[in-house]
Amino acid sequence: MADIPSAPGTPVETPPSPVSRVLLALAHRWPTWCGLLFMVFNALDMEDGRSSALIVFLAALIYLATAVVGRPGVVWPLFGISLVAVTLLRLLDVDPWPALVASAVSITVLGLVGGLLHKPWLTAAQFPAMLVFGAAALVALSMSPELGGYLVAAALIGHATLDVVVWRKGEVVTRSLAEFCAVLDFTLGVAILLLA
Structure with a gap:
């Protein structure tokens, strides 16, 4: 059967x-590239692995705050506010x-009073995650720099695992933030282990 010609003036x-x-695929993965960029920025500024304890603590805190609010879309503004506040x-x-x-x-x-523990399991899990990752960071x-660095690396890699679960489920935070955080946490954790 012959192709039917398109009408004159119709764009083909x-x-x-x-x-x-390739460019579209790369653009679609912008959270991955941002996570890698943040990892490089932090790795270049690292005195020892303990200096990344702040990242572990902030990651858990931002996830907890987003879970308490109950709106995944607030995670990027919370991330921005946290970054500006810590920098200032x-x-x-x-x-x-x-x-x-x-x-x-x-x-x-606020979360406990607001019934965080009665929400779906992944949302409620942000409370114990804050306790575990926050305590590890502190x-x-x-x-010592060596042992503290190993603990921070383990906490980062552990939080990257949580990021992947959150990304796969599409709950708690937006997928773009979960992807960004997973890449940052995992690669920074591995970098700490390699540089220790």
């Missing part, structure tokens, strides 16, 4: 070129840890 769709397909505190030469611990306690209390700071 051409399939995307191989280069266009560091520029002012103020230790961010007291503010982070106070925020974690406040958000935990304990690592009091350890």
Whole structure:
């Protein structure tokens, strides 16, 4: 059967070129590239593995806060606010840890009062995740650089596992943030182990 000619003036769709397909695939994975960029930025600035304890704590805190709010879309604004707040505190030469611990306690209390533990299992799991990852980050700071670095690396890789579960389920936070966090956490954890 012969092809039917298109009407005059009708645009003919051409399939995307191989280069266009590759560029589209790369653009679609923007959270992965951002996660790798953040990992490189943090790895270059790392004194020892313990300096990444802040990332572990923030990751757990942002997930917990998003679970308490109950709207996955707020995770990117929370991430941005956290990044700006920690950067400002560091520029002012103020230790961010007291503010982070106070925020974690406040958000935990709000979550427990608001019935966080009665929500779906993955959302409710952000409470014990905050306890485990938050405690690991804080304990690592009091350890030797080598042991503290190993603990931070294990916590980062552990949180990357949680990121993958959250990404697969499409719950708690947006998939783009879960992808970004999984890449950042896993690669930074591995970098700490390799550099130790």
